[in-house]
Amino acid sequence: MSLALPSSPFPEAFVPASVPVTDHSAALRGEFVAALPMRHAGLRTVTVRWECAGPPQAAVVVLAGGISAHRHVAANDRFAEKGWAEGLVGPGRTLDPQLLRVLAFDFIGADGTLDAPIDTADQADALALLLDHLSISRLQAFVGYSYGALVAQQFALRHRARVQRLVVVSGAHRAHPYAAAWRALQRRAVALGQLQCSEEHGLALARQFAMLSYRTPEEFSERFDAAPEVVNGRVRVAAEDYLDATAAQYVARTPVTAWLRLSESIDLHRVDPAQLQVPTVVVAVEGDRLVPLADLVTLVEGLGPRGSLRVLRSPYGHDAFLKETDRINSILATAIRLPGDTA
Template sequence: MTAVTLPREPGPPPPPERCSGPRTALLFRDAPLLLDCGQAASDVRVTYHTYGTPSEHAVLVLHALTGTSAVHEWWPDFLGEGRPLDPTREYIVCANVLGGCAGTSGPADLPQVNGGDAPLTLRDMARVGRALLEHLGVRRVSVIGASMGGMLAYAWLLECPDLVDRAVIIGAPARHSPWAIGLNTAARNAIRAAPGGEGLKVARQIAMLSYRSPESFARTQAGWGRCRPGTPDITTYLEYQGEKLAARFCERTYLALTAAMDRFQPTDAELRGIGVPVLAVGISSDVLYPPAEVRAGVGLLPRGHYRELESVHGHDAFLIDPGGLPGWVTDFLRAGRPA
């Protein structure tokens, strides 16, 4: 397989964390990517950021459902000197997932199946990520992912066991429960019922309710009329979140990625075959992925470890209320690595 790096328009100066990106690699030029659905895709674009000095070992960051490869924008508390993702110590890579809408090939760029978008899998995304690492000269990785990125970390552990030496999985189960699938089904049905952006706004509102907790909203959105006279603050908050996502995201991507998460259902036997150390962190108030689910998934792994983040802010606590999480991640990622 050969790959090329495509030029991109100049952007703002890189942040102080030794950022290189966004860059776009063109992969699968000589031999196509065989998707799990049976279709073949060639000339797959992958847009990515790197931080630090290129090395044969990297820390691979896997982003959440509506995230991007720009880790410095959405996880600044974790990226930087002395932090869990330290570019002065490690080469850090984050790529936009296959099927996304931030530069990597999306549904419109991939083969159609029965007149519709190809059904993607998390394992498809891992195979594309592997090709990018080969392009960058990376031979081994430590993986860290939260939410969808955590589920994708499980896919990496299953699809690329020869590459991964350890993994951190934050706020993510090993497979979706009927509850999580139901929430995604409602969101996708909203998009299909009102295409053109309005349904995506409603899908985001459904998702936001699962990303926080009742106590979190009681603390932050209990008022009336702060943003619009006579309107509950939670209403204006959800409407704002819907508008914001619709302005930057693609509804076809939302359909493709949530369906890929629902489709990911590894067996207990597959999970028991994962041999590397894995740290999974549950969040005490997470209603999307309750901590018992996170604990149960990592409990099947021979070298799995579980910790629980205490927070009232639900699933999004890994972003807004990380508590002791940075220290846990730092200690785990650096175990066995030279100082």
């Protein structure tokens, strides 16, 4: 999962808000500047960056991931770089760009230029502006994982007529207090790094803490069961190389301000499930330490007849969406009906 940076590794295509998108190639990418009334920060000027792949007349599905996800979900005919959801988007999959238009966007604040509290409602409203910009009246579905699941809920709540159904994976209607405390400590690690004039080291430590919360003890037992070693007079355990490499990759591509503000945004999220009037498939993972199964059961109960629950068992915990791609694809196949349904 990687955050979009101010200097993106992908070639940019600036599309002013007043100019309609007329290129009907299989994949398009653009950005525009808009005024966004934010819940906690007032009116701000933001840049909305997006990518869409698929036939221009096909039904549209929005795909949104965790706070590190971005607009490039999978390699396509125009943008060959590997995407963050590579195993879920492609020919023969439920999210097949030959049959659907798959739309994704960079979260507001992901470029690190917005140093203000960011609500999931702000992300939902930014998406509504994007749909207006692209002349898309209604989504076939919004598939959200982790933070994207929170944004999906807010979008259905605030723009109910613009989405036909939701698939929310590992994202509840509120932050669990344990997970919120875990993220608060990660933010303190960054603050400590900043006090020492080394915020990158603080972010690296926060990322390492995060990886422990994303995955499970079962996976670590299987992968890192080697005996500790004494290196330069200090004990080093088997998982440290993995954690160090993961942290280094993340710090190299992630603005600290972006990570802090989007981490906070998760904890700000809170909706009333009873107010969500859109048919919703909720996917929970047993062993997810950040979004417990019990919280997603509560979400489904609040949804009433509009909600249904699917439960996965996976050693990958919160990251199961990214690792169990075949199983997630099967769930999406039954959760998303193609054009012609009347739900």
